[in-house]
Every structure is written in structure tokens, then in C-alpha cells.
Amino acid sequence: MGLFSKQNNAVLLEPLNINNPIMVQVLGICSALAVTSQLKPAIVMGLAVTVITAFSNVIISLIRNTIPMRIRIIVQLVVVAALVTIVSQVLKAFAYDVSVQLSVYVGLIITNCILMGRLEAFAMMNKPWPSFLDGIGNGLGYAIILVIVGAVREVLGRGTLLGFTIIPQSFYDAGYINNGMMTMPAMALILIGCVIWVHRAFFYKENQE
Template sequence: MSLFSKQNKAAFVEPLNLNNPIMVQVLGICSALAVTSQLKPAIVMGLAVTVITAFSNVIISIIRNTIPQRIRIIVQLVVVAALVTIVSQVLKAFAYDVSVQLSVYVGLIITNCILMGRLEAFAMMNKPWPSFLDGIGNGLGYAMILFVVGAAREFFGRGSLLGFKIIPDAVYNAGYMNNGMMTMSAMALILLGCVIWVHRSFFYKEEK
């Protein structure tokens, strides 16, 4: 099978739009709400989930035929937990301020239903390369939504992006005020609902 066959392309591309883990499958909502008050932690969380999903898929795919069915969930959790620990330590070493902002949510990647869902539904039944593409696709699909929501909340709630001031002082002097509600968790839920609504209205057609 070609590395970029139709099936492999679908495994990578579909989670970015037509089978997006957040917009279509409605998975990973909790972390999407928790870490999107600013853009930087949203990007880091998205990249962390992408790396962990991709490599956990590959590892489980490689050893799938040696895992007893009775303990497959435990094995999957151990693999994910090991990768989460590595990512957490890397963040503490090289991006400590972001790791503090993310707080316990990096550790809670272990319970992210996107990861466990892909391991059980895809990696356990496919070879390493398609599993890797599936993990990358689902991770990037998740990260894309975090990026959109995080950017909107930081821009309208703080007037900045990635900590850099975007809205000039002249605008504030003219009477503009940051929307404090954008920094609240309730607005994350509302924005996420709007993203899902727009996507389903224009791009997604449910099977009948």
C-alpha cells in the first residue's frame, strides 16, 4: 500500500473537517473550554495532544497483536500516561510559564476521550503508518479549534494575541473596552457552540 494512498489521505484529512473530533464527534470539549482563555496555552495544548495522539497510535498499532483483549484498555492507558509524563517534563523544562498556565490539564490528557477513542477505534485495527496519520490528523483537528477559540477570546477579552498588544491605544481612547466576558469559561462554551453550528451549517452533512 502506498504511503499516501486514498485511505491514508482520508485518515489524515477527514479529522481536519468532515470528521473533526470536536466539531463532529464532540470529543475533548472539557480541555477545549479550560485552556482557551489565551492563545499561547491553547496552541501548546493542541500541539501536546497532537504529539501524544500520533505516537500513542503508533505504539499501540505496533504491539496490537500482542495485547490480550482483556487488558487492552490498561495497556493503552499506560502508553498514553508515559507519553503525557514525557511531554509534561519537556514543557516544565523549556516552557515553564505555559506549563503553569496549563496546570493540571496536561496531566488530564491521559483521560482525553480523543486519544482513547483513536487508540480503540483505529490503532488497534490498523498498521503504524495509517495510525500515525490518523493521530496527527485528529490532533491537528483538535488544535485547530483550540486555536480559533483561544485567539477570539484573547483578542476580544484582552486586546492581544500571544501576549502582544494588538488593539492600539487610540481605539481605547475612542471609547472601546475589552469584553471581560470573553475571559470567562461560559464564553468558551458559547464560542465553541458557534464554531460547531457554523461548521455543521456549511460543511457537514449528517448521514441519513
């Protein structure tokens, strides 16, 4: 089986759309609500989850045959906790401002439903390379939604994108006001609901045709 066989491509690409962890499986919603008030922390959180999911999948896949089934969840948590600690320290060293914005939510990656679900459902039953692709696919599928929601909330709530002013001053002079509700977690939930609605309406309509 080649590195990018049809089966491996499906493992990598399906989580980006037809089996997206947020839009289809409705997992990882809590962190998606918490870190998407601005685009930058949303991107960093998405990348962090992608890296941790990919490498934890690989590690668990490599040792899966030596893990006693009765303690497999504990082993998975130990592996994830170690990777989360490494990522957290890297963020504090090289992107301290973002690590402050993400606050405790980096640590809570340990309990992310997407990550634990992939370890249990995929990495425990597959070889390292497919497990790596599965981790990358699901991490990026999660990150895509965070980026979309983070971008919309920052533009409409703050008038900026990645800290740069997007809405011209002339709009404000004409009476435009930033939507302060966009900075609240409730709007993240509404936006994610809209994304899920549009995705399902379009995708399942295409399937029926």
C-alpha cells in the same frame, strides 16, 4: 499501498474538517474550555495532544496483536501516561510559564476522549503508519479549534494576541473596553458552539447540494 495513498490521505485529512473530533464528534470539549483563554496555551495544548495521540497510536498499533483484550484499556492508559509524563517534563524544562498556565490539564490528556477513542477505534485495528496519520489528523483537528477559540478570546478579552497588543490605544481612548466575559470558560463553550453551528450549517448544506 503507498505512504500517501488515497485511503491514508483520507485518514489524515478528514479529521481536519468533515470528521473533526470537536466539531463533528464533540469530543475533548472539557480541555478546550479550560485552556483557550489565551492563544499560546491553546497552541501548546493542541501540539501536545497531537504528539501524544500520534505516538501512542503507533505504539499501540505495533503491539496490538500481543495485547490481551481483557487488559487492553489498561495497556493503552499505561502507554498514554508514559507519553504524557514525557511531554509534561519537556514543557516544564523548556516552556515553564506555559506549563504553569496549563496546570493539571496536561496530565488530564491521559483521559482525553479523543485520544482514547483513536486508540480503541483505530490503532487497535490498523498498521502503524495509518495509525500515525490518524493521530496527527485528529490531534491537528483538535488543535485548530483550540487556536480559533483561543485567538478570539484573547483578542476580545485582553486586546492582545500571543501577548502582543492588537487593539490600538486609540480605540480605548474612544471608549472601547475589553470584554471580560471572554476570559471565562462559559464564553469558550459559546464560541465552540458557534464554530460547530457554522461548520455544520455550511458543510451539510454543501453535502445536500
